[in-house]
Amino acid sequence: MSQWVSESEYFEKIFNKLDVSSSVTEHASFEECTFNHCNFTSARLSHCKFTHCTFNHCNFSIAEIMGSRFYEIDFNECKLSGIDWTRAQWPTFNLDPELRFNKxxxxxxxxxxxxxxxxxxxxxxxxxxxxxxxxxxxxxxxxxxxxxxxxxxxxxxxxxxxxxxxxxxxxxxxxxxxxxxxxxxxxxxxxxxxxxxxx
The missing domain is CATH 2.160.20.80 (E3 ubiquitin-protein ligase SopA)
Known part of the structure; x- marks a missing residue:
């Protein structure tokens, strides 16, 4: 599997029709980013951070999210089948990660x-x-x-x-x-x- 944007930081960036299926992304940070019609199928997102991000019509089927953090995230009309959310990193001090899943x-x-x-x-x-x-x-x-x-x-x-x-x-x-x-x-x-x- 090839690496994509490991150890990179993105702020207020819009990703359209991005295909990172079966790829590896490590230690990347995304803040206030929007993802439209992106394909994360079987991708491995390791120790990444997503904050205040929106995913529209994205496919995350059987993606791995080991050690990654998600805070205040909107998933709209996305496919997120087979994800083990227990592998992500969850803060102990904030009991509401503000995850929103729509359709x-x-x-x-x-x-x-x-x-x-x-x-x-x-x-x-x-x-x-x-x-x-x-x-x-x-x-x-x-x-x-x-x-x-x-x-x-x-x-x-x-x-x-x-x-x-x-x-x-x-x-x-x-x-x-x-x-x-x-x-x-x-x-x-x-x-x-x-x-x-x-x-």
Whole structure:
């Protein structure tokens, strides 16, 4: 794999149709940059820093983000399947990295054990995403398809799941006080209690 912009710094730069698939980028810094229709498929982003950046129509499928930092990032209509977000660097002093995903695909992604208070996901496909042990207090996961996603010992207090569907959340093994669910979909929460509903 060839190197791209290792050890470089970029500020307020716009990248259009950039293809760095299967490449290696190390110790690069991007601040207030915009990426449009860029291809990061199978790229390895090692110890990079992204701050106040926006990604539009980008493909990050099975990219590696070892040691990289993401703060105040917008992903709009991006494909982010198969990413292990636990490999990134997450600050311990700031529980809200201000990640926002809009109309994006995060199938088979892993957020196990991360503190992502206030994270926003809107109209996303979240099939088989690992949210176990996460702190998602106050997160907004609205209008999302959560088929097969995992929740266990997850802090969902005050989280908003309005108009999301196909989630399986055991109310006995997760913290859900003050969480919001659409009335029709909230019925699935009763399954973990062994309650039978009759008409």
């Amino acid at each position: 994006s695909i995060l199938t088979h992604s892993a957020f196990f054990g991360l503190k992502l208070q206030g994270m926003k996901m809107d109209e996303c496909i979240l099939h088989e995403v690992d949210f176990r042990e996460c702190d998602l207090a106050g997160a907004e996961i609205v209008n999302c398809d959560l088929a097969g996603s995992l929740f266990h010992n997850t802090d969902l207090r005050g989280a908003n799941f309005t108009d999301s569907w196909d989630f399986q959340i055991d109310v006995m093994n997760n913290l859900i006080a003050r969480a919001k669910f659409s009335r029709q979909e909230a019925v699935s929460l009763l399954e973990s209690l062994g309650i039978e509903l009759v008409d």
